[in-house]
Amino acid sequence: MQDEHDKRASVNRRAGAARRWMAALAATLCAGLAAPPPAQAQDGWPNKPLTMLIPYAPGGTTDIIGRILADKVGRILGQTVVADNRGGAGGTIAGTMLARSDPNGYTIMLEHIGFAFNATLYPHLSYDPLKDITPVAYVGQTPNVLVVTNSLPVHNVREFLDYARAHPGAINYGSGGVGSAGHLPMAWLQSKEHLQLTHIPYKGSGPAITDLISGRIEAMLLPIPAVLPYIHSGQVRPIATSGAARAASLPDLPTMMEAGVKGFDYEPWYGVFVRAGTPPPVVSKLHDAINQALQDPETQKKMLEQGLAVQAWPQQKFQQTVRDDTEKWRGIIRSLNIKMN
Secondary structure (H helix, E strand, O other), X not given: OHHHHHHHHHHHHHHHHHHHHHHHHHHHHHHHHHOOOHHHHHHOOOOOOEEEEEOOXXXXXXXXXXXXXXXXXXXXXXXXXXXXXXXXXXXXXXXXXXXXXXXXXXXXXXXXXXXXXXXXXXXXXXXXXXXXXXXXXXXXXXXXXXXXXXXXXXXXXXXXXXXXXXXXXXXXXXXXXXXOOOOXXXXXXXXXXXXXXXXXXXXXXXXXXXHHHHOOOOEEEEEHHHHHHHHHOOOXXXXXXXXXXXXXXXXXXXXXXOOOOOOOOOOOEEXXXXXXXXXXXXXXXXXXXXXHHHOOHHHHHHHHHOOOEEOOOOHHHHHHHHHHHHHHHHHHHHHHOOOOO
């Protein structure tokens, strides 16, 4: 009798163990169905709309470029890319939002070279631009041009420099604000050439251009598309472009370096960024979609109308450019002792 009882107990123990094993297996399978592994989840990206943060106000060059790109990339990916303007604080409001977003590729940001300024301009940022944000794709660059009001008696860079030295503080130059892409290169020029220029910051470049035309200020450094109509109409006078090579839209105008300002190479770029930690397959797919968009003739035409010379780069090249420009402008900004709160 005792043997029979022991046999039944042993069978019951084995049956109980089997039930527990089956229950654990079922739980594991259910968990697997509810939450696919990361690689499987990435394979489905994107399965919902994306948000493209644009760090500047609607209607400007960055906004227009962003919306052109968002439309084409959305068509390629098969999902809507919603442009979301988050202007203010030199682009750091949008940068903060991106740095705090989930690293899943559904929040992206279009930025320009101002991204390379911000780590130094804003020492109290809540994020590290180089560590918390990843460059994904280069979009293109916009050549800039130094223009003066017609009442200023200068017609080339040498005359501009000579006049500035002969009249310290008399040349007022405008920009879209302290630390902006129109301010820092002019402050750099002032430092390189030992000039005394007076900076007049505006809330955006539009009002500054109006004052340039009317003669209330004497000079500005601007993206060529923003000022080309006024150049053609004779309302302002171009002096030189800021890039390494002459601009296609102003082929007869020399560069600053050609005119004798050694090392003055300023070519603002645009690019797309994501939150650091975004899975590499997602980053790669987004990069490829952007490059495909940039190869579309209609997209190229629309971008060129905004003065953007588009070019598809490998991601590594863009990442290195961002690092190099951040380091370059760190030295310049510190030497100029320019800081934002």
